[in-house]
Amino acid sequence: MQQxxxxxxxxxxxxxxxxxxxxxxxxGHTLDVYSRAEVIAQQEGLTGRMLELLLVAAVYHDAGxxxxxxxxxxxxxxxxxxxxxHYGYPAExxxxxxxxxxxxxxxxxxxxxxxxxxxxxDLDYLGRDDFFTTGKELYxxxxxxxxxxxxxxxxxIQVEFLEGHHFFTPTNITLRSEKxxxxxxxxxxxxxx
Numbered sequence: 001m002q003q004x005x006x007x008x009x010x011x012x013x014x015x016x017x018x019x020x021x022x023x024x025x026x027x028g029h030t031l032d033v034y035s036r037a038e039v040i041a042q043q044e045g046l047t048g049r050m051l052e053l054l055l056v057a058a059v060y061h062d063a064g065x066x067x068x069x070x071x072x073x074x075x076x077x078x079x080x081x082x083x084x085x086h087y088g089y090p091a092e093x094x095x096x097x098x099x100x101x102x103x104x105x106x107x108x109x110x111x112x113x114x115x116x117x118x119x120x121x122d123l124d125y126l127g128r129d130d131f132f133t134t135g136k137e138l139y140x141x142x143x144x145x146x147x148x149x150x151x152x153x154x155x156x157i158q159v160e161f162l163e164g165h166h167f168f169t170p171t172n173i174t175l176r177s178e179k180x181x182x183x184x185x186x187x188x189x190x191x192x193x
Contacts, residue, residue: 001068005087007055007056009083010079010083011030012032013066014064014087015027018066021141024134024140029062033058033062033121034055034058034124037117037118038055040117041054043171044169049093054133056080057067057080057097057101060076060080060083060101061076061100061104061118061122063079063080069141077102096114099112102117103115104118104122113169117168120167120168120176123165123167126162127167127178127180132186135158139151139154150151155187155191159187162180162184164182165180
């Protein structure tokens with residue numbers, strides 16, 4: 001990861017200040033989204049200034065979790081609007097970063113290639129081998145916040161989510177769809193009546 005000062009600042013904040021009960025929305029998740037966004041962007045041919053804005057958005061996309069879970073994307077944009085002008089970002093670039101961040105809000109509805117890339121990067125794990133271990137971390141967060149009561153309820157929510165989810169970029173459609181289907185099939189078999 002290229003260490004731009006605006007990114008280093010936020011990564012330090014995430015490392016030091018995220019609530020300790022967060023097991024999924026961690027610095028590790030942000031670094032994973034950044035890394036996947038970089039790879040997908042390369043495959044999709046996104047370059048130049050838009051690539052730079054995408055990668056800054058990846059670093060800031062869950063910054064709102066420093067303060068809140070509900071509508072954290074809105075708070076992430078507030079943070080970006082507060083911080084990024086101090087690093088020389090003009091208002092139009094900050095607003096583009098915020099559009100990219102807001103694309104990660106569920107249900108995802110990206111309007112540009114950069115938005116499609118961050119959506120796929122954010123949920124990349126759905127089609128990976130670490131789906132169950134990563135999902136367990138999210139389960140613990142949801143359990144802590146009272147969103148789910150037990151693992152069966154969580155598994156049912158995941159099945160419904162996976163059934164309604166689709167990747168947006170040709171890269172992730174090709175790379176992750178088959179494994180995502182396998183993960184879904186495994187989840188369905190796991191659910192207890």
